[in-house]
Amino acid sequence: MTPDEPSTQSLSGWGRTIQRTAQVRRPAFEGGLIGTVLAEPRITVRGAGKSYGDAALPSDGIVLDLTSFDRIVSFDQGSGVVVVEAGALLKGVIDQTLPVGWTLPVVPGTERITVGGAVAGDVHGKNHPGAGSFGRQVLWIALLKSDGTITQLSAGHDADGFWATIGGMGLTGVILRAAIQLQRVDTGWVIRNRLRTHSLDRTIEAMQALAVRQELDPRRHAIAWLDAHARGPSLGRGIVDEFYGASTSDLPGAVAPFPQRRVGGTRQRRSLPGPGVVSTATIAAASAGRWHFSRSSNSQLVALRSALCPLDRAESWPAAFGRRGVVQYQFAVPRDAVGTIHEVLTFLTDHGLTPALTTLKNFGPGSAGPLSFPMPGWTLAVDLPARWLHHPRTLQPVDKFVAGAGGRIYLAKDAVTDPELIPVMYPRLRTWQLTQRRLDPAARWTSALGTRLGLVA
Structure with a gap:
């Protein structure tokens, strides 16, 4: 698929339990992205597709693939603040920052998810009691809303929108960029x-x-x-x-402080037949x-x-x-x-x-x-x-x-x-829905998960 050219694809989550055929758009430039958003009535936002279930699968409408937006916009090695486009993989961020003594404070069980996905899922690592979840490391988010405008959200500017987007499963808008506070490390x-x-x-x-x-x-x-x-x-x-x-x-003399990252294969293996x-x-x-x-x-x-x-x-x-x-x-x-x-x-x-x-x-x-x-x-x-x-x-x-x-x-x-049981498990669901509707009055953002669980109409 060339940039901005629609393509019909068969998609699934990482767990491969659900398959959906959908029209996928993968804009390469912000102007094309905004044009797609304004032209399509129903959109599911998708990053690397590593959600196990149907969080990045459509219930209707098109799928918006953000993996072309994968740049590290800026990295301040003094403060450890990195600004990253939403389609960048956590792996790419760590590749660039770890060799100079900085890393993401929160990483889930895989580096092969996008920054936008990490924000939308508010992912956690194995150090949550001290570090919190991924959203705690985010300083601000640039969000493309359903009317084609871009707003910057933070805990100090539209806090309700900011926190609705962190963990909001991609249903408040398109996360374009995020500023993240990295963590100092002595070694890798x-x-x-x-x-x-x-x-x-x-x-x-x-x-x-x-x-x-x-x-x-x-x-x-x-x-x-x-x-x-x-x-x-x-x-x-x-x-x-x-x-x-x-x-x-702590390192033996022959061990380099930051080990070379071995490049692993990313090709998806076919499911084995039958069971x-x-x-x-x-x-x-x-x-x-x-x-x-x-x-x-x-x-x-x-x-x-x-x-x-x-x-x-x-x-x-x-x-x-x-x-x-x-x-x-x-x-x-x-x-x-x-x-x-x-x-x-x-x-x-x-x-x-x-x-x-x-x-x-x-x-x-x-x-x-x-x-x-x-x-x-x-x-x-x-x-x-x-x-x-x-x-x-x-x-x-x-x-x-x-x-x-x-x-x-x-x-x-x-x-x-x-x-x-979702309203019981998430007692602030109604609060989130009110903010989601404010950010998306056109009811443009959707997903199979959002529809199945009644998060959005």
């Missing part, structure tokens, strides 16, 4: 401490202890992998990893092997980017689940609702839905964004073969566990949540 390495636990209670205790340290240090990351296949008292046994920044004095290779048997074998062959250890030197972005070493992960793809169900609950984690894991295993991957992270204070996902407490993510979810209501009991505990699901990854 971290030190990993690993603890193997024997039960969910021990895993929770270890993560609680790490949360206290994380609150004091935004550079401290923590994540736990859980063995959801284990039964009885062993359910939720796991591997808890803590990462913190390495100084130059793929992920099954109850392979999940059981992989889970047991991972837990038994891991050992508690301290002070292992690991490249920062490898530690924070494991998904970039697993581009073939969705393909392994076969033609139906993978659903990632991620939820957050308050700290005192930790029992919900056990409740959810027990439900899944009792119903033959043992996750292929289960991870637990700490969350700190949430943001002012009405649709921002993080809340003080816990977040659990489980990867399930989509073919196991025979009915749209298969996970409805889990939705109810989460909502009843005062929790919520992650919109950026959702494909299955009961729409009736």
Whole structure:
């Protein structure tokens, strides 16, 4: 597809559970972008397409692909403020800034999402208790509204519009550029401490202890992998990893402070035929092997980017689940609702839905964004073969566990949540909708997610 030329394409989310054929426009210049916006009545904004579900898929109208807008506009090496176009990948930003001692303070499990997508999903990393989510690092946003005008939003100028856009799933307008405050680092390495636990209670205790340290240090990351296949008292046994920044004095003499970034393949692998290779048997074998062959250890030197972005070493992960793809169900609950984690894991295993991957992270204070996902407490993510979810209501009991505990699901990854529970999970939804309609009186912005969950008309 040449710039500005429409093309009919088959699109999906990263999980490959939903396919949509749509007309895609990929303007190369701002004038063409504005012209497209004014000409089209219904538009879904799309970046790198790494949302698991249908957040970047259309319900109707065209898809606006922003990946041509990928420049780093400016980078002040003194203050660490970078201004980036929305279609730039986080990878590109880190490639340019890390070798001179700056990096993005918040990075999710992949660098291969766009800056606009990171803002729209208000993504989080493994250091949320200290650093907060991505939106906390954003100084201002240039937003193209549905009337073709561009406005600059910040916490001091139209704060309601700013926070509605952060976590707003691309439904307030086209994010054109963002100014981001970077974080100083001494090296491109971290030190990993690993603890193997024997039960969910021990895993929770270890993560609680790490949360206290994380609150004091935004550079401290923590994540736990859980063995959801284990039964009885062993359910939720796991591997808890803590990462913190390495100084130059921590490096052996032959190790460069900033390692060369190995260029990985970005070609999307075809889904394996039929059910793929992920099954109850392979999940059981992989889970047991991972837990038994891991050992508690301290002070292992690991490249920062490898530690924070494991998904970039697993581009073939969705393909392994076969033609139906993978659903990632991620939820957050308050700290005192930790029992919900056990409740959810027990439900899944009792119903033959043992996750292929289960991870637990700490969350700190949430943001002012009405649709921002993080809340003080816990977040659990489980990867399930989509073919196991025979009915749209298969996970409805889990939705109810989460909502009843005062929790919520992650919109950026959702494909299955009961729409009736969204106002319960997001009690500021009505506030967000009022701001969204002010920014988009033409009702131009849409998505399959926004329509399915009743976020927009």
